[in-house]
Amino acid sequence: MGDVTRLRQVLVNLLGNAVKFTHEGEILVDISARIISTQPTELTTSQTHLTQSHIFDNDLTNAEQPGSFLDNLFEFRFAVKDTGIGIPQDRLGQLFDSFSQVDSSVTRRYGGTGLGLAICKKLCGLMGGDIWVESVMGEGSTFYFTIQARATQNSNTHEQFNLSVLQGKRLLIIDDNPTNCEILTTQTTAWGMRPEAYHSPQAALDVLERQPINQGFDVVILDLHMPEMDGLSLAQAIRRRSQGQTIPLVMATASAGPEKEQEAMDAGFAAFLNKPIKHGHLLKTLMRFVGQETHKPFHQQQSDQLSTSTEADIVDNHRPLKILIAEDNLVNQQLAIHLLRNLGYRADVASNGLEVLESVSRQHYDIVLMDVQMPEMDGLTATRQLCQQYADGDRPYIIAMTANAMTGDKERCLGAGMSDYVSKPIRKPELVNALNKYLSQTNSTNPDTVKVAGTEDEAILKLDQINELKKFMGDNSSAYLLEIIDAYIGESASLLQKIDTCVQQTDAKGASNGAHSLKSSSAAIGAEAMSKICAQIEKLGLVDNVDSIRSLLPQLHTKREQTVNALSRFCQNLN
Structure with missing residues (x-):
């Protein structure tokens, strides 16, 4: 039967995919319902399996009395329609299989693996429904799913209004x-x-x-x-x-x-x-x-x-902030976005220092969360250029983000012109503290405005870290966490392939850079064992030791497979 957490998880996953694959146009969610039983007895999934030829009636006004209305069992149909890239017809049947993507280039370009759709199918089945898709290449896709749920008493969401x-x-x-x-x-x-x-x-x-x-x-x-x-x-x-x-x-x-x-x-x-x-x-x-x-x-x-x-209406009376996240790692991007969203802030994203400079030239930002190590232009260089181009009162407040918690890192960041420093993987209390420092310095709000919310796999994953992350993500935590895990699985496959290729080409620096990125995202998701071996490879690459890196590759591949399996089991138990 209908469950609000499971429903939210399915919707967020489908909407996240729609946003990811839609470069222009729109994304539309349509919801319709029909009464499928007027008796207070549950129906099985097989009794209510729908095909695309079913007709849904939006007219629910035939219930005669409130009491009898609450006895009715409804079938809700959700349609998430986008104007994105579309899906080939020969791949539609495989789309809801675990780790299935349209092709490997999709994983490399967009991230993700299809794990989320497989879990969506399972969740829809648990709620007495089904999921399917219609798509035309180059025109877009529509994902449909159904659930069963009973009517409830009116929650009087707007009872304060006449x-x-x-x-x-x-x-x-x-x-x-x-x-x-x-x-x-x-x-x-x-x-x-x-x-x-x-x-x-x-x-x-x-x-x-x-x-x-x-x-x-x-x-x-x-x-x-x-x-x-x-x-x-x-x-x-x-x-x-x-x-x-x-x-x-x-x-x-x-x-x-x-x-x-x-x-x-x-x-x-x-x-x-x-x-x-x-x-x-x-x-x-x-x-x-x-x-x-x-x-x-x-x-x-x-x-x-x-x-x-805006979103600021529904959080404590803190000042709205325009925030830019400068981060090339997809998992860290999503983690920062979700943590900020949970605090009541929305953020834009740049993938390297050049994009940061371009973004700041187009519009004003209060804060830039700046990764130190990025391709094309690193965070230190971007910060120096911002300091040269803009006066103190005109440029953003720059908070460094770095996975290298080494002596001298903080001093180098501050010396480049950054105002504060947080280590990766980002933790909510540290992020809150950094935001409060900015807010207190600008005298725009009280510095206490932003408040902190309060097996076998354990050898591979730090489950307590993942559960802590889930707790910090708020009401949509399961859906957000699923999205981040799915992105990590897809990105880790691409980075692993990059490391393999660099080793084949005896490119120690390239392998080191790939390992650095994979180390960072693995740490963010709680994959401690994976992060440690990546750290070893990163250090070996810095001293041009390709042979030692090559000897670690079988272990790296094994650790990733174990990590993916552990994350998959974790996702199956999300609620």
Whole structure:
């Protein structure tokens, strides 16, 4: 039967894959349901096995009484649709086998192994459902899965709001993306509003022009980035019309820095909604402007501080930070992303020092978490260049990340211009301490704002370290950890192949670099035995001892196989 943790794990895995393989376009999640039993008895998986020809009915309004409704057993169908690279037809049948990838080049380029999909299939089966995929090469894929679950009492998520005040309120939506318009229309219609969506700014302006002043829209949500006219220009055009002078304007955007926020205030925006828009943030914003404060004059709203509905709304009142992670190792990237997300922060990623310089030139960052050893340009060189190009108050606060906890490392980092230092694998308390140092120095918040959350395989894995990592990841810990483990398994295969190739070519330095990266990611995931042998190979490479490295390769391959098997068993027991 339905289990919230298992469901979250499946969804996060499928969404993670969709993001990984989609370079442009969109990713859409669609959910539908139907009643499959009105009796309070469980059905077996075989009784409810679905094929792609099943028709799902969204109309669940036929339940006559709340009591009988709660006795119903539902089948929920989830569809995760992307516009990514697609999957060849001859590989669809193997996709849910353990460690199956479309081809080896996919593992090298994107990471991962397919372990996550195999576990997804098992989890769907445990919840009385199934999983399948439809795909067209070059057009995208849609992963479907079903689960069984009973109805529960309404959790009254929005009981603090009087939704009746939204009844009949008119909402104007302006976004060139049809999917965004459809999502906003569907959600606000469910709250009793009367939305109208337009993909063209000019079409929306024409509609506004025809509206009587006393029968116009109550609120406008518009996209920042549109090809015909951007959101700021559109807002100014709306304000120039008599029908649009008093309407609260809400900007929807996936990226807006301090400069854009100031421009938005000048243009008369009352709030931001960060994409993807969460329905809780959407409801809170709508209630503020057309609900509890419907009749507040706009000039008073504009004099208030601009409201930003972002992730920071749901954590303790710490200052929002723009953070860049500079790290070439995929596992360490994901670990840092998840730890920051658990603390309420979102981050961008750069894979080397050159990308760091490019990213900082495009937009402002408060903090850069800088790996010291990266290809193309290392972290020390990138830091020196940032110090040369930007004054103290203009450049980011740079926190070094290094796996080499050796005497003099910290001094070299600080000497290059870095402000602080954390060792890898990153631990949440150390990361929290580094963030607090920055926050206390900038006097932007209280330094205690960010708070720390409080066999056979044990010879291969430090299970206590993995469990500690899982605990620190918060509510989505199982799904996040599965994603990181899957990435590690794929990346370790690529790095192992790189080390083998370098040894064949007597490239000791290349083998050392590959071992360094594998040592770091292995330590991050708790694969201590694997990390130790990689450390040996790294040191041998530094002294150009290819023969000794070659003698260790069989042991390295064996350790990786043992590590992968141990991680697979660990994943099977995740809950």
